[in-house]
Amino acid sequence: MAGGRNSLTERVLDTPEDDLERDLHTEHHVLNMGPSHPATHGTVKFLIELDGETIVALDIQVGYLHRGFEKECESGTWYQAIPYTDRLNYNSAILANIGYCMAVEKLLEVDVPERCLWLRVLACELSRVGDHLTRCGAACLELAAMTPFLYGIEARELVWDLQELLCGARVTSNYIRIGGVKHGLPADFAVACRESIAKVRALLDDFEAVVTSNRIFVDRLKGTGMLSKEDCIRYAVTGPLLRAVGEPLDLRKDQPYLVYDEIDFDVPIGEVGDNYDRYLVCMEEVQQSLRIVEQCLDKLEKLGPGPVNSEDPRVRWPAKGRVFNQMEELIQQFKSVTEGPRVPEGEGYLAIESANGELGFYLVSDGSAVPYKVRCRPPSLINLAPMPLMLKGALLADLIPTFDFINMVGGECDR
Amino acid sequence: MEDHGSAALRSLLEVLPDTVLETHARLGDATACVDPTRILTVLRHLRDEPGLEFDMLMDLCAVDFLGSEPRFEVVYHLYSLAHKHRVRIKARVPEAAPEIDSAVSLYPGANWMEREVFDLYGVRFTDHPDLRRLLLYEEFEGHPLRKDYAKEKRQPLVGPGN
Amino acid sequence: MPGSVIKVKRQEKIGWLERLYVPMIIKGLFVTGGHFFRNLRGFVTGKNRTDFVVQYPEERVDYPSAFRGMPVLVALDDGLPKCVACGLCEFACPTDCISIVPGELEGARIERYPEAFDIDMSRCMYCGLCEEACPEEAIVMSREVEISTYDRQSMIFEKENLLVHENLLKRRIDFIRGDYERDREPPKSDV
Ligand code: SF4
Ligand code: SF4
Secondary structure, three states: OOOOOOOOOOOOOOOHHHHHHHHHOOOOEEEEEOOOOOOOOOOOEEEEEEEOOEEEEEEEEOOOOOOOHHHHHOOOOOHHHHHHHHOOOOOOHHHHHHHHHHHHHHHHOOOOOHHHHHHHHHHHHHHHHHHHHHHHHHHHHHOOOHHHHHHHHHHHHHHHHHHHHHHOOOOOOOOEEOOEEOOOOOOOHHHHHHHHHHHHHHHHHHHHHHHOOOHHHHHHHOOOOOOOHHHHHHOOOOOHHHHHOOOOOOHHHHOOOOOHHHOOOOEEEOOOOOHHHHHHHHHHHHHHHHHHHHHHHHHHHHHOOOOOEOOOOOOOOOOHHHHHHOHHHHHHHHHHHHOOOOOOOEEEEEEEEEOOEEEEEEEEEOOOOOOOEEEEEOHHHHHHOOHHHHHOOOEHHHHHHHHHHHOOOHHHHHO | OOOOOOHHHHHHHHHOOOOEEEEEOHHHOOEEEEOHHHHHHHHHHHHHOOOOOOOEEEEEEEEEOOOOOOOEEEEEEEEOOOOOOEEEEEEEEOOOOOEEEOOOOOOOOHHHHHHHHHHHHOOEEEOOOOOOOOOOOOOOOOOOOOOOOOOOOOOOOOOOOO | OOOOEEEOOOOOOOOHHHHOOHHHHHHHHHHHHHHHHHHHHHHHHOOOOOOOOOOOOOOOOOOOOOOOOOEEEEEOOOOOEOOOOOOHHHHHOOOOOEEEEEEEOOOOOOOEEEEEEEEEOOOOOOOOHHHHHOOOOOEEEOOOOOOOOOOOHHHEEOHHHHEEEHHHHHHHHHHHHOOOOOOOOOOOOOO
16 A cells, blocks of 8 residues: 555755765665554554654554444444444443434433433443553553553453443443433442452552553653644644643533533643653543542432433333333334434534543434434544654654554544 | 524624525534635634634534535534634535545644545545545545445455455 | 542652662562462462453353343244244344244244244344344343354354243343333332
8 A cells, every 4th residue: 555655755865964874875764564563452554764763754554444334324223323333442332332322312302311321421431441441551561561461451351340240241332222221230230340449449559560660661651752732732632642731621521411510530631741641641540430430339329220211202112011011112112123213304413531532423314214424533543643743753662652542443443 | 694602603704704604503513504615714713713712623524415416515523622612614515526625734633534534425625735545445446435335335355256 | 510630640750769670670579479379379279269360161250141142032832932023123133134034823822933033143243132122022142152163154043043942041031121111110129
C-alpha cells in the first residue's frame, strides 16, 4: 500500500553543516512496522521514516479491522444493532452498548426507570476499570515489564468475572436494551462485587509498587509523546489524553447523563501531558471508578427491587411470564421481534464519556424500523490522528508507550 | 428562521443570514443547514466569535439521502470547551459534484474524518492536504456506505471466491 | 455536584533510593515474592487458592447462571423439540444463522414442529437474542462452548445435534424464569 512513497518527507541535507553526513551518504530509512507487531496491541501499520533512530515522519495506516459496522447496522432492526456495538471497543463493550441505546432512547424520547439508570452506571464503570487496566497493563508488557502486566490482567480478570456474572459474557456483554437492561442484578452480585473490589485494590497497590516509581518505567514515559493543550483541542482529542494536559473535560461532569450528577467522584487531571501523566490519570480514574461502583451498589440496595425496563409499548419486549399466558402479550412479542420499534423521523447525537474519550452516536431515522444511518464517533481513531505530531523528532522506542497510552482499539477505530 | 434559544444559531442568523438555509433544535440539538459553498465562512465564524468559541470539531460524517437532491449531507458536530455547548452544522452537496471545502485549515483534526467520509461516501474535500482512503485499501472500487452499494457485494481482493 | 477536579501527584524527581536501582529491586522482589509464596502455598495445600490460572482442561471454572454459551433446542421427555417453528428466533437473529423448515404432525400433542432446524455456529455470535425472542422457551443458551471443528461445514448444527433434554438445561431455564415477571413483581433475589 506504500505505493511509491519511499520518502515521506523531502530530504533536507544540503546545508554546509551537513557535510559530514553528505560524505557518509546517510539516507532516511523507511521502516514498516505492523500490521501485526508484537509490541503494539492493535492491528495497525506504521510507516516510519527514520534518521538513525529518530522519527522524521510517520504515516499511520488503519482499517485492518474494518468490518462494515455502519453498513451492517443499516440492514437490521434497531435492536439487532446492539450486539454489534459490543464489538466496537472490546475492552469496554458495555460503554458502547449504553451509548447506542441511549441515543436510540433519545430519538424515541423514552425514559427508563431509576433502578435501570443506576445499573447502567454500575456496568459503565466496571467496564471503564477493565479498559484502563488493559491499557496500563499492556503498556507495561510492551515496555518489557511482565509482572505488572500479570497483576493488571488479574485485576481485569476479576472485573470481567463480575461482568460475566452480571451480563452473561465476559467481553461481548450485550446487556443494555433500548429502554432498559436485559435483566436485573443477580442475587449474589453485590457480595461478589465488594469482594472483587477489595482484591482489585490490593492488586493495584502491588501494581503501583513495582511500576509507578520504577526508574526504568518512569524514564521511558516521562517527556515522551507530548502533545500541547492547543494541539489536543485542535485535533479534538478527548478522554485521558486530554485530561493529562490539564483540561478537565469529562462528559460525566460537564454534561451529566444517567445519574452521574448524584454521584461523588473526582476528575483527575495531569500537568504536562506526557505518557507519565496519562498513566497517572488512568490509574487514578480506576480508583474513582471503583468508588462509583461502590456508591451504585449502596444505592441499588437502598432502592430495593423494582422494574429495570421502560413500560413504553414501543420498546418493551413483554416479560415472558405474560407472553405464555396472554394472547395480547404474545401478539406484542411477535410485533416487537419481527418489527421492533419504529423510531420517529429525525436525527440525534448523543455522546458519553467512554474510557478513551467522547464516544458519540449520531443516528438518523427515516421513520421506519430500520436505522437509516448509525454513525459512531470513535474516540480511538480521533485520538490516534495526532500521533505523528506527538512523535516528531522522538526516538523509535518512544512510539511504543505513546501508542499504548493512546489505547487504539482496532474494533472501535476501524469499525 | 428561528434561533431556538441557541446562542450559536442566533449569532449565525445575525451575522451570516444569507448562509443559513434552515434551522431546528429537535431533541435539544441545535442544528443549522448551511450553504455548502460558504461552509468555511460559517465554521470560522463559529470558531472565532467571542461567546461561541467552538474550538473542537468533535465529529464529521456524511449521510446519503439517495433519491433526494442534493444527495449527500456532510454533518459537523462542534463543541466548545469554554462554554460547554454544542451545535450541528449540515451542508448538502449534490451527487453530480460531491465536493465541499476541506475544514483542515480550521480544524486539523478534520483530516482523518474527511478521509473517512471520502473513503466511504466518495465526497471530495477540496484543498485537503492528503485525500486518500482511510479504512479501505487503495484498490477498492466504489464507496460502501452509499445506499446504492449492495451489502452483499464482494470486491475482488477480499472475501473468498469472487 | 459533589466531587471535583484533582491533580494527579506527579513525582517530578525520583528520589536517590529509586535512582540506585538496588533498593527498588529488593522492594520489587518483596512484592513479587509475596505473590509467589502465597500462590505456592495455596496451590500445594489446595486451600485458599490465590493463583488465578486454572489448569484447563483438567480443571474447569463454573460459569455463572447468566452465562451464554451455544444456543440449543429444548427437548421434552418424548425426545421431541418444544419448538413450534414460529420463526421468531429466525427474525431476531442479527446474523441470520438460524434456518427453520416448519412441518406439521397430525394428531400430535403440538401440531407444528420444525422439520429442519439448523444453526450455523460459524456465524453465531452468542448474543442471546434468539432466546429472548422465543415465546415457547424452546431455544436457550446452553453452557456449551467447546464446539471447534476442523472445517466450516461441520459448524452447521442440525436439529438432531441441537436437542438437549430439559433437565440438563435446568439452571439456565430457571435463570430466565427468574426474569419472567421483571416488570411486574421482580424476583426476591434481586439484591
Ligand atoms: S445467539 Fe444470536 S447470533 Fe446466535 S443464533 Fe441466537 S440470535 Fe443468532
Ligand atoms: S422462536 Fe422458539 S418456538 Fe419459535 S421457531 Fe424459534 S425456537 Fe421455535
